[in-house]
Amino acid sequence: MIHTPSITATKYWPGDMGRFSSHAIVFARLIIDDTDNGIQPFMVQLRDLDTWQICRGVKCGDLGPKIGYQFKDNGWCSFDHVRIPRTDMLMGLCEVSKEGEISLKGDPRTLYTVMMCIRMMIVREMPNVFMVAAVRIATRYCCVRRQFKTEQGSADERKVIDYQTTSHTIAKLLSRCMTMSVVGQWTCQEYDRMLNEVLHQRIFTRMDPCHHILSGFKALFSAQALNDIEEARRTCGGAGFQSYSGFTQIFANVSPNPTYEGENTVMLGQASRYLVKQLKKVKDGKQLSFPFTYL
Numbered sequence: 001m002i003h004t005p006s007i008t009a010t011k012y013w014p015g016d017m018g019r020f021s022s023h024a025i026v027f028a029r030l031i032i033d034d035t036d037n038g039i040q041p042f043m044v045q046l047r048d049l050d051t052w053q054i055c056r057g058v059k060c061g062d063l064g065p066k067i068g069y070q071f072k073d074n075g076w077c078s079f080d081h082v083r084i085p086r087t088d089m090l091m092g093l094c095e096v097s098k099e100g101e102i103s104l105k106g107d108p109r110t111l112y113t114v115m116m117c118i119r120m121m122i123v124r125e126m127p128n129v130f131m132v133a134a135v136r137i138a139t140r141y142c143c144v145r146r147q148f149k150t151e152q153g154s155a156d157e158r159k160v161i162d163y164q165t166t167s168h169t170i171a172k173l174l175s176r177c178m179t180m181s182v183v184g185q186w187t188c189q190e191y192d193r194m195l196n197e198v199l200h201q202r203i204f205t206r207m208d209p210c211h212h213i214l215s216g217f218k219a220l221f222s223a224q225a226l227n228d229i230e231e232a233r234r235t236c237g238g239a240g241f242q243s244y245s246g247f248t249q250i251f252a253n254v255s256p257n258p259t260y261e262g263e264n265t266v267m268l269g270q271a272s273r274y275l276v277k278q279l280k281k282v283k284d285g286k287q288l289s290f291p292f293t294y295l
Contacts, residue, residue: 002028002044004078013260017075018062022047024077025090032100038108041090044082057082068252109204112211113195118261119214120191126225127180130254135173137246138232141239142166160235169235173228180221187217208274209292216271219264222257229254 004010011017014024026044030037046058054060060077089096093106139161146157160166190213194206233240233247240247258264278292288295 002026002042002079002082002084004080007078010076010078012076013063013074014077016073017046017060017077018073019075020073021075022049022052026077026079030089030094030096030102032096032102037094037102040094041111042084043088043090044079044084046077055082066256068255070252107198107202107204109207110198112207113198115261116191116211116214117195119218120188122257122261123187123214123217123221124184126221126254126257127177127184130250131173131177131180131225131228134229134232134247134250135170135177138173138235138240139170141236141245142170145237145239166235169231173232176224176228180224183217184221187213209289212271212274213291215262215267215274218262219258219267219271222254223264225254226251226258 011026014021017024023043023045026042027039028042030040044058045055046060047054057080058077059080060075063074063076066074086096086098091105093104093108093110095103095105097103142161143159145160147160148157150158161170190206190210194210197203197206229247229250233245236245236247239245262270275292275295278288278295281288282295
């Protein structure tokens with residue numbers, strides 16, 4: 001039985017929930033004989049496959065307009081004593097028998113790699129997709145836009161890119177984008193190593209440092225991307241304020257990133273706490289492994 005006990009337990013923001021999903025993987029507390037056995041995933045049908053009407057006991061809808069990220073249909077959902085088969089529980093890590101007995105088949109920590117994967121994608125895409133697009137637009141515009149006849153012996157107006165303040169801004173944005181791209185690739189490699197050990201060897205030693213790295217870089221990269229995209233837009237003058245410039249869509253895609261998959265303030269707090277733990281190890285005379293050897 002899947003049930004939402006209060007309005008505060010309503011599921012908010014799931015992607016494609018508002019209109020397009022026929023089924024959902026619902027993370028809910030597994031309660032057997034009044035014993036809470038933690039959060040487990042269940043597959044629940046939301047809509048009739050023939051009529052697309054919402055199933056009995058299910059309430060869901062679209063969240064409405066957002067600041068950005070309009071291509072994703074985010075929604076909300078709650079359940080009123082919706083009965084599902086026992087086999088619709090995803091039992092890859094935890095299994096419930098017909099008699100109601102629970103047995104662990106794997107390590108529940110494996111589930112956390114899913115959220116870590118999304119944060120890894122944010123770290124990878126901020127410089128390689130969005131920041132590079134913004135810098136490319138700004139660079140091309142400043143190379144063709146001319147303003148003021150300030151060059152001696154020439155009747156032509158000076159290219160905007162030739163002004164020191166503009167060239168300094170473009171160079172700064174480009175170099176930061178390239179640096180973040182390299183760091184993002186290294187972060188992806190570290191995540192892949194961690195995931196391979198978790199799935200194939202059941203080794204979790206890389207999970208804590210990888211969680212720290214992804215939490216910190218997710219916050220840093222998403223915030224820096226927003227700032228740099230805005231700075232790139234301003235280098236284009238009034239033309240950058242037009243939607244034709246391409247910045248509108250970039251902003252719409254990047255603006256949710258500091259919020260979802262862990263609000264940035266929370267992410268920075270988690271990353272900081274891990275560093276404090278490493279500092280305590282250093283004070284105790286323990287040697288740290290890369291990338292914490294600088295401590």
